[in-house]
Amino acid sequence: MSRPPKARNKALLAYCELLRRDGERATTIDAVAARAELSKGGVLYHFPSKEALAEAALEEFRLSCEQDLASMAEAAEGPARHYVRTSWTSGSDLDTYYIAMLRLAQSSWQPAVEALEWVHQAWLELIQEEVGDRYAAEAIMLIGEGLYHHSSMPGEWSRGTFARSVEHLLELVDHLKRS
Amino acid sequence: MSRPPKARNKALLAYCELLRRDGERATTIDAVAARAELSKGGVLYHFPSKEALAEAALEEFRLSCEQDLASMAEAAEGPARHYVRTSWTSGSDLDTYYIAMLRLAQSSWQPAVEALEWVHQAWLELIQEEVGDRYAAEAIMLIGEGLYHHSSMPGEWSRGTFARSVEHLLELVDHLKRS
DNA sequence: GTCTATATGGGGATAGAC
DNA sequence: GTCTATCCCCATATAGAC
Structure with missing residues (x-):
């Protein structure tokens, strides 16, 4: 029941919003990171793969x-x-x-x-x-x-x-x- | 009214079918070419860009x-x-x-x-x-x-x-x- | 936990042979 | 008109510093 860290939630939300607005193609890890105000590495820490x-x-x-x-x-x-x-x-x-x-x-x-x-x-x-x-x-x-x-x-x-x-x-x- | 060549139509149809079945991400020029039974170059002759x-x-x-x-x-x-x-x-x-x-x-x-x-x-x-x-x-x-x-x-x-x-x-x- | 490199692969597009 | 070979960029993923 450990509450997941904030950055993780921000990244996940950014991922979903990008899928909706721009589609799968444009939903890159870079784009997720930018939208979540993280670095690519930061995203990949929480989600080891796409x-x-x-x-x-x-x-x-x-x-x-x-x-x-x-x-x-x-x-x-x-x-x-x-x-x-x-x-x-x-x-x-x-x-x-x-x-x-x-x-x-x-x-x-x-x-x-x-x-x-x-x-x-x-x-x-x-x-x-x-x-x-x-x-x-x-x-x-x-x-x-x-x-x-x-x-x-x-x-x-x-x-x-x-x-x-x-x-x-x-x-x-x-x-x-x-x- | 020039009827477009067969290969062109096959490629266009393959493109649409792939979009439907596999989505934009998977719809690469390679995939279109394979489905239309052409080479990548063949597709790009009829459609100079994606x-x-x-x-x-x-x-x-x-x-x-x-x-x-x-x-x-x-x-x-x-x-x-x-x-x-x-x-x-x-x-x-x-x-x-x-x-x-x-x-x-x-x-x-x-x-x-x-x-x-x-x-x-x-x-x-x-x-x-x-x-x-x-x-x-x-x-x-x-x-x-x-x-x-x-x-x-x-x-x-x-x-x-x-x-x-x-x-x-x-x-x-x-x-x-x-x- | 978050960052900056960096390696690797694949997709888009060009050049040129046939 | 169609093919092969090649270049370049960008996306994924890893390594390692902080």
């Missing part, structure tokens, strides 16, 4: 997922609304790590692919338990996924277009729950 | 989009259904180039970001003209986007989960059109 950074992000992702699944299951508004509402980036830890996992999965990094499949499955099951209908649950999840992907896209269009949509999409979720 | 490959993909993307927008506007089933139905990968040219643009945009390649914003806007407008309600149109588009992103994800879960969902999602589209 894959170690990915593995650490994966671990944090798993932890965030477990917390998220718990609050989703407990949410007063219900799992479906909770899921869609938090799909529009709030800057939470889960967002950060989720987008990082998406980028890693898109490079066919198998551990990320598997972790995403696991959490997608879990989300879908929670939503389906609430709304009953399988395909309504899938529709709700796809809407959330769409929001997630747009929220991670560079450029202003996505932000401007969907910023005021979440409330309306939540009404649609309520509607799908009833029918 | 950016030239991206630009060629962008150009093909624009052409595919114009065709797609035209058939969407004319579709007997209406734009919304057409959009969702074709979001679940059919292996069309548009799919190939769209996913390539997604990957390039995710690396913050500005021309790809702008091209995607343009076509998203155009899709959304066509759908909104049909369904009337702004937020119903957004929901339909997000469902399509969600399908697109899942269809481009490595691993079997997405394919297995949504393969039989499209018909049901289309019913939901009809429902949204009416309400």
Whole structure:
């Protein structure tokens, strides 16, 4: 339970933010070091290889997922609304790590692919338990996924277009729950 | 109207397929050459730089989009259904180039970001003209986007989960059109 | 724990043979 | 039009000073 040193967390966060903003190619150890205000050697002290950074992000992702699944299951508004509402980036830890996992999965990094499949499955099951209908649950999840992907896209269009949509999409979720 | 040589097309296709399957990092000129069964020099004859490959993909993307927008506007089933139905990968040219643009945009390649914003806007407008309600149109588009992103994800879960969902999602589209 | 070298490999791109 | 050979840079990783 030793709390990890600050520099380590800064480097890991910088790694995830760079993956999101600039992609895998630009996410070099140099870039991570610069963003975390460390030297390359400093980063490599905490993460002996680049894959170690990915593995650490994966671990944090798993932890965030477990917390998220718990609050989703407990949410007063219900799992479906909770899921869609938090799909529009709030800057939470889960967002950060989720987008990082998406980028890693898109490079066919198998551990990320598997972790995403696991959490997608879990989300879908929670939503389906609430709304009953399988395909309504899938529709709700796809809407959330769409929001997630747009929220991670560079450029202003996505932000401007969907910023005021979440409330309306939540009404649609309520509607799908009833029918 | 000179038809471009076969080798050029093979290289461009290989580039897009690699972007989709392995990501930007792994999409090296070497890898493109190997997949297209050419030498590195052969690829670099047709595309003098790596950016030239991206630009060629962008150009093909624009052409595919114009065709797609035209058939969407004319579709007997209406734009919304057409959009969702074709979001679940059919292996069309548009799919190939769209996913390539997604990957390039995710690396913050500005021309790809702008091209995607343009076509998203155009899709959304066509759908909104049909369904009337702004937020119903957004929901339909997000469902399509969600399908697109899942269809481009490595691993079997997405394919297995949504393969039989499209018909049901289309019913939901009809429902949204009416309400 | 963090830094500055430095070795090594690979990717992008050029030159020139065929 | 396509190939091979080569150069150069940059990213990863190591060694060792502080």
